Amino acid sequence: MTDRLTIRRPDDWHVHLRDGAMLEAVAQHSARQFARAIIMPNLTPPVTSIEAATAYRQRIMAALGEGATFTPLMTCYLTDGTDPAELERGHAEGVFTACKLYPAHATTNSAHGVTDIRALTGVLETMQRIGMPLLIHGEVTDKSIDIFDREAVFVERVLTPLVRDYPGLKIVLEHITTAEAAAFVAEADHPIAATITPQHLLINRNALFDGGLRPHAYCLPVLKREKHRLAVRQAAVSGSPRFFLGTDSAPHVVGAKESGCGCAGIFNAPFALEAYVRVFDEEGALDTFEGFASEHGARFYGLPLNEGTVTLVRDDVEVPASIGTGETAVVPFLAGTNAGWRFEG
């Protein structure tokens, strides 16, 4: 039994750092474990310009303070009005690493998202030409589609024609939750990859109703049934370079979660690597953990691998019931349970 695992310093390819007081409170947790992260642009208002992304990047670095070694990789939030020239310039200047596609009203702060992806022709052609990845929240927003089917239907109705129409467009299907998404990404004859969250590897939809309604287990795409969790687990540990780490850490204050209409999003940054390594350990796949956490994402994005290492140690570690105080108190993923591993740094 391996009780200590040292891997190349990892990256988080999908995280919400928020803004203002919440940014000040949460950024350190991601910077402690990860060298770089893809920063989601769903602020209010969303990050849609080079100017906004540059200013947000500066606020992130200011929140981390002097000497921080963390690199935020910024994304542009696509709208129906996105100007391809702004994307191209932002990419060339090293401000935008990628673009984020939120179908309008699919998730938190997506009201300004794209109403019809077919209207994005100029944007997608430009991204394909310059090699800029398209990151997708892959759920249809049609209210007549059952919420547990929205990802699988997106794969069939939107993603399948998209890869056909843009054969060279780099795509990351974010936070996959279904057997259908995992199979599509594994098998497509296309430059496509997927991020996977700790929660979709560790819990299934029963966690939402475990003895009562559990708002802290609610995120989007919503947790699915066990067979999907198992399929997503197999994809993560498979060693395929198409699957990599993206926490989707998405903090909301306690009051916004514990409410008559609770927000979607799970704050998993503080114990992210502990949660992931547990999955690889349970699957007898610690040998593929470094690829998933530290190599596949960088290679897909065409970025260098990180220098340095981090070490995880098998240990009893109690995850606190809440992290932060007052305005920024957030309940972390796995609150009150034993993480099973300790991040040594």
Ligand SMILES: NC(=O)N[C@@H](CC(=O)O)C(=O)O
């Ligand atoms: N994952 C979530 O449940 N919520 C995210 C948005 C998103 O990634 O879809 C958020 O910003 O809160």
Ligand SMILES: [Zn+2]
């Ligand atoms: Zn999303």
Ligand SMILES: [Zn+2]
């Ligand atoms: Zn997200």
